[in-house]
Amino acid sequence: MKEGNILASGNGNHDEQLYKLRHSTAHVMAEAVLDMFPEGKLAFGPPIENGFYYDFDLPRALTPEDLEEIEARMKEIIKGDYAFEQRDVDVAEAKRMFAGQPYKIDQIEKLASGEEDEHGESGARPVSHMSIYTHDHFTDLCRGPHVERTGQIPDNAFKLLNIAGAYWRGDENQPMLQRIYGTVWPSRKDLKKYLAWLEEVEKRDHRKLGKELDLFSFHEDAGAGLVYWHPKGARIRAIIEDFWRQEHYKGGYDVVYSPHIGRSRLWERSGHLDFYADAMYSPMDIDGIDYFIKPMNCPFHIKMYQSKRRSYRELPLRWAELGTVYRYERSGVLHGLMRVRGFTQDDAHIFCTPDQVEDEIVEVLRFSLRLLEAFGFEDFKAYLATRPESAVGEPARWDQAIEALKRAIAEEGLPYEIDEGGGAFYGPKIDLKLRDALGREWQTTTIQFDFNMADRFELSYIGPDGFEHRPYMVHRALLGSIERFFGILVEHFAGAFPVWLAPVQxxxxxxxxxxxxxxxxxxxxxxxxxxxxxxxxxxxxxxxxxxxxxxxxxxxxxxxxxxxxxxxxxxxxxxxxxxxxxxxxxxxxxxxxxxxxxxxxx
RNA sequence: GCCACCCUAGCUCAGCAGGUAGAGCAAGCGCCUUGUAAGCGCUGGGUCGUCGGUUCGAAUCCGACGGGUGGCUCCA
CATH class of the missing domain: 3.40.50.800 (Anticodon-binding domain)
Known part of the structure; x- marks a missing residue:
């Protein structure tokens, strides 16, 4: 989840100024932290949307009281009005300067060897010199840019927000560092506006409203990440589902139901046990045979497809199901309705001929936008996810499929970004994100091109030539998970549902x-x-x-x-x-x- | 899973120099019979997340586990 930029200036120059301001404030904070902990080790401290952070390796855990002290020290540094001075140093000098800073040395070596560029991207060219910035007695490896002087940071428009753990280089095998998040704005007024926005986010929290409006609950004694829908929440869900079903019938889909568990051979065949066993619930032994609770619906729909000989004349088949799946999510990632262990996908699989697939994808995109607009959302963005490292299928097919997805997005005129390597193991996908009333982006729709399952299960249809052909599959969920979508709705409407959804009208x-x-x-x-x-x-x-x-x-x-x-x-x-x-x-x-x-x- | 923090009545929270628990709201009952965001009174309700340890004594200190919060990693 990304926070919306509430200033939304759309002004490039303004953004550049904000970037400098935030980056510079991060440096000032780092100096303040080192003043408190001279033996502290510095990691990275970039500007981010709405603020900045800096990662440190410190001798003890930070407390909220420390933040106040750091803020006070930061104000002094700002008052000192020190100049930010940039210069280039060679590798040897850089190593000398950061001798006591192992994370900086690591970074210097990666830059020098070309293993990484200053954005952390791999495949860069080796460099002989690197940029450093100094203000007061603090120096950091940094390509800038910065404001000219610390005095240009408004000392009443920044705030340190929270402390969190973060792995060095985002790698869970690396040491855990302490990250301080902060925010800074051009003026006190802007800061107040941002803090008010954060308060509004808190007020709309679906976990809080869910309790107050008696919509749903969780029960620690009965298992984490499992949702209990109370009558009022269930009422809303039923309305959503009824509407969803009607729209699907109108859109040329058929609705199906499938079991909740299946034999292990099904999941071996589908590849889920190879790729996602860690995220599946453990098997249960029934008469000496392993059964797994389903993490996905696709193998079941495939079994239905295989229940008889298929002709090209009946394709495309569009089978939709509100299928409840269970996935073992790691405990630290659970979050209200947004991330749970049992959820209902508004799933569908389209079985079609290769020359139908592009039209089908365009139509799914169109259908999805129409559905989401009915719930009051207007602002969408597409993300095209390409081939991940562990994937199946020949690269040529991937390329072809990615081109088809690109054309589909173009046809709908949606703005889009490429999510490099973000595809599923069985195919590339288009994700849609919608923007809610607070300007936050939420991923809902996923449309996945799947040319793997059909192979694995050896699906076929009889073509006009009388021979067997392999169908293509499109896997899609539009609202995503009903639980999550419901949580998004609660926050979008702040619990004040439009009349058609209100549990009590x-x-x-x-x-x-x-x-x-x-x-x-x-x-x-x-x-x-x-x-x-x-x-x-x-x-x-x-x-x-x-x-x-x-x-x-x-x-x-x-x-x-x-x-x-x-x-x-x-x-x-x-x-x-x-x-x-x-x-x-x-x-x-x-x-x-x-x-x-x-x-x-x- | 990792780091930090948190877990007291249905809910929100107080109790923090260790001496066996409180408030408001909610609930039940009674009075009032009311005109656009809280009428008044009484009553019931908690083995202080669980287990173990320290102590004469633990809601309060320590540990483990469970659950949650903020992040990180992950998300078919």
């Missing part, structure tokens, strides 16, 4: 107990009109009932007192605090149904 609020009977009658009528309603029969006063509905983010609050009973009406209040006054039941039904049909907020 209207809260009926009788002012006094004598209005309860009428409220129940109204509720029955609304249910007949396919609206989801609840009558608040608690002993609370009206104000408290409104507050309760408001906190539950119920779109419509229907207040019922003597006047409404008398005139067979309801007094409509919206969750945005607008008061629409009295409406007849049919008026309200028409309004609510329209909001549902148009998938509107209210």
């Amino acid at each position: 209207a809260a009926l609020i009788p002012i006094a107990d004598r209005h309860i009977d009428y409220a129940r009658q109204v509720a029955a009528q609304l249910r007949q009109a396919d609206l989801r309603v609840e009558v608040d029969e608690s002993g609370d006063r009206m104000q408290a009932k409104i507050r309760a509905a408001q906190l539950q983010k119920v779109p419509y609050m229907l207040v019922i007192g003597d006047r409404e009973v008398e005139s067979e009406a309801v007094a409509v209040r919206l969750r945005n605090e607008k008061n629409l006054g009295a409406q007849s039941i049919s008026e309200f039904v028409a309004m609510a149904q329209e909001a549902v049909a148009e998938k509107r907020d209210l």
